[in-house]
Amino acid sequence: MHDFSPDALRVAMLARVVFPLHGFGGIERHVFHLTTHLARLGVRITLYVQTPHGHTLDLDDDPARPINPYADVLPGIERVMTLRYDYTSPALRPNSIAGRQINYPWYSWRLGRIAAAAARRGAYDVVHAQGLCAFGYGWIRVRDPLLRRVPFIANPHGLEEYRTPDWRKWLAYAPFRALYSYGTRCADRAIATDACTQDDLPRYLGVDPAKVVVIPSAIDADECLAPVNDATRAALRQRFRLDEEDLTILSVGRLERNKGYHILIDALTRLRERLPSRWRWLLVGEGKERRALERQAQRAGIIHHVTFVGRLSDAELHNLYEEVDLVVHPTLYEGSSLVTLEAMIHRRPIVASVAGGIPDKVFNGRNGYLARPGDADDLASRIRLALEQRDRWATWGAESVRLVRETFDWPVVARRTKQEYEVMVGGRGERREARGEGHEARGERGEARGARGPTMA
Incomplete structure (x- = not known):
């Protein structure tokens, strides 16, 4: 006490x-x-x-x-x-x-x-x-x-x-x-x-x-970073075979309709020709929309690029952030969006919706891009823009860390x-x-x- x-x-x-x-x-x-x-x-x-x-x-x-x-x-x-x-x-x-x-x-x-x-x-x-x-x-x-x-x-x-x-x-x-x-x-x-x-x-x-x-x-920035270690990162790379991929995209949240994952499937389908042949979308979370999303990805012909991870422990999730290339949060409506802050403290570039408090955290060309909620074409365009600026991702990551440490x-x-x-x-x-x-x-x-x-x- x-x-x-x-x-x-x-x-x-x-x-x-x-x-x-x-x-x-x-x-x-x-x-x-x-x-x-x-x-x-x-x-x-x-x-x-x-x-x-x-x-x-x-x-x-x-x-x-x-x-x-x-x-x-x-x-x-x-x-x-x-x-x-x-x-x-x-x-x-x-x-x-x-x-x-x-x-x-x-x-x-x-x-x-x-x-x-x-x-x-x-x-x-x-x-x-x-x-x-x-x-x-x-x-x-x-x-x-x-x-x-x-x-x-x-x-x-x-x-x-x-x-x-x-x-x-x-x-x-x-x-x-x-x-x-x-x-x-x-x-x-x-x-x-x-x-x-x-x-x-x-x-x-x-x-x-x-x-x-x-x-x-x-978020508690130090708490998010504390569990990160080489052994857990290596285990996750092996578990999801990430060393075999040229691009890994991560989304985190409940598998509910309002999270917009069906919009992201449409956007990734539109981007297929512009993505490397070896790409992976990891979707972390559980919810009633999983079967519908699996069926949609199957019909779109991208199911072999999608991994439904289910629930991870905090330690596993924070280590996984360190292993992915891009975080996409396609939510239709949102509160403050702690997922966005977690991605930021791990220096990941972000593509997210203009929803809730996200525009206070993600700024076009500074640490990611914002897309119109529910618009698959706009989301695809913003993902493409982020991928074309891969050489700036380190600068984006530093900006994200500054924003979190000073404000969030x-x-x-x-x-x-x-x-x-x-x-x-x-x-x-x-x-x-x-x-x-x-x-x-x-x-x-x-x-x-x-x-x-x-x-x-």
Whole structure:
């Protein structure tokens, strides 16, 4: 456990999932890196997440007691509070669209009530909500003048529910959009994860533009590079027979329609005559689109150039980045795109879609090329341009590393987040009063401090 300063900021982080307790996705990793890097900066974090599968913790919500039973995998976090998420029957997947519509609003509401009880006791200087977790706390806060004294910041993330072109998903996501929009509007600050997407929060969620702050999503650059070693790289070259190829293209992501891999198959088919005879496309990831993509590649006559890799460990993936020539990310819509950042820190040239936060990271002729989402001809043209400038790839790689290290590395982003907290809190004197050290605050909160909050299971 860290030895925190008496004046350390105290932050309640409201989330549903965190790596590695709940998987390996982008949100899970975002919460993990944000909280652990903030802890390294001396911020006292109380993390609220769903109870991990197979765990039956019953934690007492007493802010005076530092409890982190997961300190071995969540280092530096002062307290981890867990709350049941799945209230559906075994016949309904908890994170299916229908399952989420039952589970997530109830989880967010219960989470909000518990966090609000602690905030009323003066436990936190800032409340920070991830995604839909802003809804429950936000609803309670706008009706409680005491809670409105505690700064509240929300991060709605990639806004997939607003961007999907599938009308069936659009209708199914309607409840989520309402809750996302309401919860985010309740906050004092709303985080846009890229400068090029900051107007999306007023456009989609109705957030006051004056409340929007840009704090990028990030990767831990050193963590990405640490696993790279000659033995693993050699094993991957042998496993995928990369020494036999003159060109290796890599894509990484869930095999879902919105990732645009069907567009990339069309683009590679158009480029066949311009590619070397020995080329390979490695597609890392799993998902329901795999069979459709295999059939499409078979019909196009390029299946013998395509390898469906499936899932790789983090160490394997970061070593594989070092062995490929070009990374292509043909997504139809996107959030911040951590895959793009991973390719950049490994100095790979990138061809990606003009979607989400990608235009803040990939610049035509500087470290890759951007293509129109869903346009196979434009994607093929951009891949061709990148291949024609192979002699510039080393310069592109250096530019990518500079961009990541200066803007999109977690130590940088955590410092930016902490600075925003400090601006919201408004100075050390106000923070002491909010903690109950002023006479008026002691009078308001003395009785509340004597009561224990609800138990979290």
